[in-house]
Amino acid sequence: MFWSFFFFFFFSYTQGHQQPEILLSLSAVESTASLQRVRLSPGEKFLAATVKSDHSEEASCVILKLGDNPAVTHIQRNVFSFEWARDEVLFYTSQSNLRSLHVYCLTFDKGYPETSLVYEEQDSRFFVELWCSKDKKFITINCNSKRNSEVHLINCFCPSRTPVLVQPRTADLIYHVDHRNEELYILANIGPNSEYQLLKTAVSSPSIENWRLIYSPGQSVKLVDMELFDQHCVILARTPQCFYLDCFPLGNVSHSSRIMLPPWACAVEAASELHLKGDVFRFKLSSPVEPPKDFLYSPVKRQLFSEEGFTKKVQTNCTIMHTDARSQDGTLVPMTVFHMGSDRQLTDRPLLVHVYGAYGMDLDMAFKPESRLLLDSGWILAYCHVRGGGELGLAWHAAGCLTKKKNGLDDLKACIVQLFKLGLSQPSLTALTASSAGGVLAGAFCNENPELIRAVVLRAPFLDVLHSMQDPSLALTIEEQEEWGDPAMNSSHRDYIASYCPFKNLRPQTYPSIFITAYEEDQRVPLQSLWSYINRLKDVVATYEEVNGKAGSSSTIILDSYPGIGHSGPTDLKKSIQESARHLAFLYRELGIST
Ligand SMILES: *[C@@H]1O[C@H](CO)[C@@H](O)[C@H](O)[C@H]1NC(C)=O
């Protein structure tokens, strides 16, 4: 959220200039703009950057001609991804209504911009995105649905040639491609239990029957990323407890070595390509309570270097606990728990539980200043890695999507009950928080287990799965069928979704206090759906109190909506601090904690 502030201007340092030179000021484009992707053309004649405002998900691509008098030469609206093939040739995908289905080529060699269509995706469950191979020889056209992919290669030296198909889309095959020394390196979900493996093949024979296995992660390990360098390949992998790097020379894959990353690291972010030169892997490590720190790994020296010295112990008094809870069907669900060591009884401490559990994505554990603030104020922070997320690989996602969605709900309940069993907090001091699709599990939990928590904070939550997934006019309905099902056409999907959908299952009973942050320009979770949820919630709570003769609710229900902001929330520092402050004020009041 905060990174954009460090990049408000592009600077250029050239010989003879002591002062950096401003190339582009974002405020000239939009008042609340942030940068998405930045790419220098191969001969450094042009620079392209996508700039997005807070109120829309559609970004603009700004193209600057560099040289003695740098100037904006072109602005292309509604661009999702882009890459340079040559100095005068830019490929991009257009985005409209949250979909990206077309690849265009934009050329400048005639002195004016000229656009041509290169690829059109016919299946609207797919989303099309461009990436440049690490060696800059190919641009990959990546067509991905939630369970399928297909990659086409644009040769950067012959950009006008028809893109070459790597492997036609096949049922349940997901793959990603990079290139080095005339060979394609492919991450594909064709390992044991359909997990990712690394394979390779010659560019001249790209299809699946030629793929040869070169690396397979172990059991219950998630392969997070692969980076190709001049002579080496570095694999980033994780278990629920830790991250590590496996590195091997491209010429001798059996000569591999493993480096464990520091145990406090919960999130890894690879450094932007602008800075990458030679055989060095640059990345940042962080945790919810630890700001990002720079790390370097040299595959040649097989050594890890850090900003502050690798051995420095980071948070002396912060306890990080990796534990698990046994879910209803016996599955062990990992949790990460943070608290400060102190004499005060842990049972009497407030607890904030985090959950997500969708799309095979890991629960967000990047640094948040407000999490650190809570930790320092004595709170316990718990992160539940429930099924539907990606922490234990692709199978972990499959075990919590479609008609297995309720596994995630069982997992969340098991985690919260287990925290209490471990002597961490108690229901009257416990709050739950989730964003976006995490709202499904959080909302369902409020219907099923209101007695286990006191308060809930939700940001742009998805709460009405049943109606949304039956409304084909909403942008994501088709694309999301592989995650939630198709309630419009399949009655067993409809019944299953109806059994957990948070909105559908609101009923007269007690509820924890609920605070919802909504963004008025949200294209994914329409404001109207949150109004409907809040109004229905107030109705059922009032009905319950009337019947039981308990006038004057003990639970607070708030919808806090922000104008001019889209699904991902504000990028403006002041606005995001304001938003967090309201969450904290709500939590302190509802849990009855004095500051
Ligand atoms: C490849 O690595 C293995 C294991 O370290 C080593 O024994 C072997 O000699 C290496 N082969 C070559 C060709 O370098």
Ligand SMILES: *[C@@H]1O[C@H](CO)[C@@H](O)[C@H](O)[C@H]1NC(C)=O
């Ligand atoms: C850690 O806790 C001990 C004992 O409570 C205290 O003396 C020390 O100052 C704390 N250290 C830090 C870095 O907070």
Ligand SMILES: *[C@@H]1O[C@H](CO)[C@@H](O)[C@H](O)[C@H]1NC(C)=O
């Ligand atoms: C509904 O979906 C299930 C699998 O999720 C499938 O087995 C079933 O055949 C589908 N029914 C219809 C009517 O399409």
